[in-house]
Amino acid sequence: MEHEKLQGELRKKILSLHKMANSGHIGCSLSCIDIMISILKYKEPDDSFILSKGHAATALYTILNEIGEIPDEAMDTFYKNATTLPAHPAALKYPAIPFATGSLGHGLPLASGIAKAKKLKGAAGTSYVLMSDGETNEGTTWEGAHFAVANKLDNLLVFIDKNRLQGFGNTADILGDTAAAKVWDAIGFEVMEVDGHNINAMLDARQIMTGNKNGKPKLIIANTIKGKGIDYMENKMEWHYLPMSEAQYNDALNRIKIDYNV
């Protein structure tokens, strides 16, 4: 497995950051780290990326550290006083984090603006944004989606981390599936669905989408498992919030060792 080692190593880093900080938001970082590897590890120089689900900041910090955008010394300050790496990304600290997020529903309009600016200038590159499926409850999702379609932003590629859980329940039980492919297709997006933990599948989908200049904005729905890789966290809402005990941390590291061979 070509990417398995990196997927495992970055999971270990995410866990160690959360253990050091005794902090939550573990499950949501583990659900989208593979998506971020597929975007950021293979980023072109003119591409931009916004993590709209800012609560998955440890996944973002970890992959940005991996590709040299955040230094190791900064990683040691995560969640501590006077850090540049708080629980949600901060503004104006790293070029690779163009926008501070944390309140949901901001990323799509921002990424649409970047894509629109690229269109006006005739500039190259794709504007990427990663949203959560729960986040698509936000009204700005629908304002932004229609704007992207109306402005023919085929240089916009949205990923939705579809783990089917949100803040206080299953997405299906709350507002229904606001990240359903048919909804986005009906608005005018080009939509693909992939396994959000299969990096090769996501890279293939990405290549197809970015190569398709048909005037339609693009959406890749990445089906994921919240807490992916740690059996006792998988598909459990509480791992949006909980920190790990010492025993749970050691158990998680063992699980990654077995499953990812690292």
Place this chain on the structure above:
Amino acid sequence: MRKHFSAHIEQLIDQHDDIVFVTGDLGYNALENLGVKMGNRFINAGVAEQNMIGVAAGMASQGYRVICYSIAPFIVYRCLEQIRNDLCFHNMPVYLVGNGGGYGYGIMGSSHHAIEDIACLSGLPNIRCYVPAFVEDMHVCLDEMFARRAPAYFRLGLGKKMPEYLSIRDFGAAGTENQKSELTIVAQSPVANNLVAALNGHPFKDRVELFIVNKMPVHQLPGELSASIARTKNVLTIEEHISIGGLGSAVSLLVNENSLPINKFISLHAEGYPNGLIGSQSYHQQISGLDEENISRIINSYF
């Protein structure tokens, strides 16, 4: 003021190709020429103000200066979080232009009024609110706003020509120093026209000093305003905005921080809807005591 504003923008876009104009589906009978002239740099973002601000921030991050246009209440209240997080936290050169601030849209009703806009915005990081009173200071504010390359809010009202006894200053406008003055009047927004009318032929006109402050927040008292207050010890502030978070409260705080002794301080401001009824802009100004007659009466009370 809207036509002067539009003409000013038309001039700027000729000189600068990094300016983009985004409207929240408003501007009928005012922005048509601008739309034709700007071509694909004129964008109608639809009736979707929150998205409009996010899009503007995204475009600004790519090097554009972006004007976002709507009526004042729609561009302030609906998208306050987008303004704070996307624009202010990132110091993006996005210029929010709100037409008809204060009670400007009168009989359209309270949904169309913006009497708390400065309070909502002026405490946010990096933003500067421009509230010009006259056509002349509006042009100065516009030039400063475009040169500043940081978030701004521009409240566009029905300003008239500035009276000849005022001249432009960094903070807005002021009259000439008058050692015999006994009252310092500080006004903001086109409601200053009611003050100008009240002073016209007023028996105490030569015993007041007049200051127009057209930028918020005010972090320190301008030197000549401070000197005037120190001399007169009497202050009257006039604004078409609620007292909380507006000009009067800012001047009051700064007067106290500077330990300036005060005999009498009156703030005339928007009182909201004390009788629960709706009318024209001048009706609401009258209800709040911001009309020419009441301003004249209040000035008399100092002498």
